[in-house]
Amino acid sequence: MEKILEVKDLVTTFRIAKREYPVLRGISFDIHRRETVCMVGESGCGKSVTALSIMDLLPVNAHVASGSIVLDGQELTTLSHRARNALRGEKAGMIFQEPMTALNPLLTIGYQLTEGLRYHKRLDSKTARELAVQYLKKVGVANPVERLKQFPFQLSGGLRQRIMIALVMSLQPSLIIADEPTTALDVTIQKQVLALLNALKKDMDAGILFITHDLGVVAEIADRVVVLYSGMKVEEGPVEAIIGAPRHPYTQGLLHAVPNVDAEDFVIQAIPGTLPHVTEEIRGCRFHPRCPYATERCRQETPVEIEFVPGHRVACWNVKESAR
Amino acid sequence: MSTHRQALLVSAFAKLFKNKLATACAVFLVLEIILLALGPLIAPFSPDETNVAIKFSPGIWAKFSRDASYAAKYVPGHIFGTDHLGRDVFSRLVIGGRVSLMVGFVSTALGLVVGTFLGLLAGYYKRLDNPIMRLMDILFTFPGILLAMLIVALLGVSTFNAMLAISIWSIPNFARMVRGRALQIKEEDYILAVRATGAKDGRILFIHILKNCLPLIIVIATMRMATSIISISTLSYLGMGVPPPAPEWGSMIAQAKEYMWKMPSLIFIPGIAVMLTVISFNILGDKLRDILDPSLKD
Numbered sequence: 001m002e003k004i005l006e007v008k009d010l011v012t013t014f015r016i017a018k019r020e021y022p023v024l025r026g027i028s029f030d031i032h033r034r035e036t037v038c039m040v041g042e043s044g045c046g047k048s049v050t051a052l053s054i055m056d057l058l059p060v061n062a063h064v065a066s067g068s069i070v071l072d073g074q075e076l077t078t079l080s081h082r083a084r085n086a087l088r089g090e091k092a093g094m095i096f097q098e099p100m101t102a103l104n105p106l107l108t109i110g111y112q113l114t115e116g117l118r119y120h121k122r123l124d125s126k127t128a129r130e131l132a133v134q135y136l137k138k139v140g141v142a143n144p145v146e147r148l149k150q151f152p153f154q155l156s157g158g159l160r161q162r163i164m165i166a167l168v169m170s171l172q173p174s175l176i177i178a179d180e181p182t183t184a185l186d187v188t189i190q191k192q193v194l195a196l197l198n199a200l201k202k203d204m205d206a207g208i209l210f211i212t213h214d215l216g217v218v219a220e221i222a223d224r225v226v227v228l229y230s231g232m233k234v235e236e237g238p239v240e241a242i243i244g245a246p247r248h249p250y251t252q253g254l255l256h257a258v259p260n261v262d263a264e265d266f267v268i269q270a271i272p273g274t275l276p277h278v279t280e281e282i283r284g285c286r287f288h289p290r291c292p293y294a295t296e297r298c299r300q301e302t303p304v305e306i307e308f309v310p311g312h313r314v315a316c317w318n319v320k321e322s323a324r
Numbered sequence: 325m326s327t328h329r330q331a332l333l334v335s336a337f338a339k340l341f342k343n344k345l346a347t348a349c350a351v352f353l354v355l356e357i358i359l360l361a362l363g364p365l366i367a368p369f370s371p372d373e374t375n376v377a378i379k380f381s382p383g384i385w386a387k388f389s390r391d392a393s394y395a396a397k398y399v400p401g402h403i404f405g406t407d408h409l410g411r412d413v414f415s416r417l418v419i420g421g422r423v424s425l426m427v428g429f430v431s432t433a434l435g436l437v438v439g440t441f442l443g444l445l446a447g448y449y450k451r452l453d454n455p456i457m458r459l460m461d462i463l464f465t466f467p468g469i470l471l472a473m474l475i476v477a478l479l480g481v482s483t484f485n486a487m488l489a490i491s492i493w494s495i496p497n498f499a500r501m502v503r504g505r506a507l508q509i510k511e512e513d514y515i516l517a518v519r520a521t522g523a524k525d526g527r528i529l530f531i532h533i534l535k536n537c538l539p540l541i542i543v544i545a546t547m548r549m550a551t552s553i554i555s556i557s558t559l560s561y562l563g564m565g566v567p568p569p570a571p572e573w574g575s576m577i578a579q580a581k582e583y584m585w586k587m588p589s590l591i592f593i594p595g596i597a598v599m600l601t602v603i604s605f606n607i608l609g610d611k612l613r614d615i616l617d618p619s620l621k622d
């Protein structure tokens with residue numbers, strides 16, 4: 001399968017009180033065509049920053065310090081902001097977490113759906129409207145022609161998220177980044193939106209980077225999973241391996257923390273401690289203060305990533321030792 | 325225009341017209357604008373036509389006076405009486421009001437366009453923020469009418485210069501408010517979402533951000549109309565606005581002040597006209613603010 005996105009040793013820093021702090025500490029992963037890669041981790045681990053780095057939408061006090069991002073064969077980190085703006089939407093689209101606030105409240109749905117088509121694809125407004133109606137049908141919006149005339153406040157959250165998906169899809173990007181697109185929706189709507197994304201993936205020919213902290217969602221939608229911890233990739237592998245046989249103690253901890261209502265006496269086993277602050281420097285593995293298996297080596301040296309089964313990579317000294 | 329857009333407008337107007345005072349002001353202003361627009365057709369006399377024989381004739385109220393000799397002074401046709409040159413006050417009021425309202429409207433529009441443009445740029449581009457806003461601060465340091473007088477003194481007395489002076493004075497008001505709103509809106513999720521679709525800055529600024537500043541701009545413009553009208557009258561009163569003999573409410577008051585005791589109606593009539601117009605615009609602006617932009621409430 002063709003690689004659509006190749007991120008290598010990505011380091012993104014934030015300037016806080018006149019000092020640069022790395023928020024991403026050298027992250028690498030790939031996404032292939034027609035593949036959904038889920039990125040999971042606690043809040044603050046750098047999931048959204050990864051997405052914004054790829055999109056070049058980082059806040060003003062942040063920038064990509066080193067590493068490379070290759071999208072569709074094109075190196076992005078060396079391009080100007082203007083050149084990257086031209087690629088946004090057309091090459092990479094993004095679906096946001098909050099459908100309630102991601103649409104301009106004072107413009108009609110029709111305007112917002114056709115806007116990008118008019119300036120990216122140079123369509124006249126009539127053709128753009130027809131295309132918009134087609135895409136609204138594709139995402140399962142009833143009475144699409146009527147919807148075009150409405151304003152966001154007249155629509156429910158689930159409907160708005162469908163419209164956001166239609167908006168992003170209509171520009172036919174090679175990569176779609178979905179930043180927790182179902183977090184703000186209630187469970188039934190969440191289910192529908194996931195089913196929609198799964199169905200669309202097949203005929204879209206795009207790669208999806210799906211950011212979430214909900215492991216239930218991961219099981220449902222992912223082909224592969226990337227687990228981030230405090231700006232580092234700790235584990236990466238096919239979804240069956242990550243959910244079924246996680247190797248990194250952090251991934252194991254995450255899975256233990258998923259509530260299971262079927263079990264008679266289930267107790268959520270939270271991972272002790274909290275995510276280190278970005279300004280905090282930790283010697284060795286960044287997870288070792290919270291890790292039940294931490295050894296002296298973990299306290300001293302940053303673990304190297306090993307691929308112990310093809311496609312399943314882990315950055316943990318203990319896994320490396322046991323594999324030897 | 326779609327039906328939904330109409331529904332939005334209708335609901336805004338419905339809210340406005342629920343308030344009796346605001347309705348009264350709106351109705352008054354609409355009637356006034358129609359009256360002034362039709363001014364030359366309605367005015368029974370030429371505003372500059374002098375007739376010393378009937379100078380200082382009282383208005384229609386004299387007919388209701390018990391004093392027969394006073395009532396006899398009323399000249400039929402001159403319902404608001406005549407001034408010191410025998411000119412018809414009603415005609416001057418109707419023709420003069422056109423100037424006041426026109427100057428108010430044009431200078432507000434000019435200030436709106438330039439001020440909004442500068443405010444949007446300052447709010448959106450961080451590097452333009454300081455240069456533009458410090459320039460606005462310089463304009464703000466002059467007390468309003470003094471700034472207008474300074475500009476007129478530099479450029480010379482004419483209606484156009486007075487208009488220009490008032491618009492320059494309006495610019496920082498618009499710029500400062502719009503900048504504040506633009507700063508706030510550019511952080512909204514939907515602006516990020518639009519950027520994520522690859523929209524260019526111009527489109528983000530002049531469609532997405534401007535559209536969300538419009539309620540604010542409408543409110544400031546209504547309030548500025550009041551200020552502009554009172555400013556042109558003030559300038560004319562001081563002899564720095566509309567040059568005589570052209571009628572204008574402020575210059576009518578200025579000419580009448582010598583005969584203040586002899587015939588106070590000459591001052592009261594244009595004075596009340598200015599007052600009602602300005603109060604109406606202010607009340608309307610106030611109510612519009614409550615409906616369109618409650619966050620602006622002090």
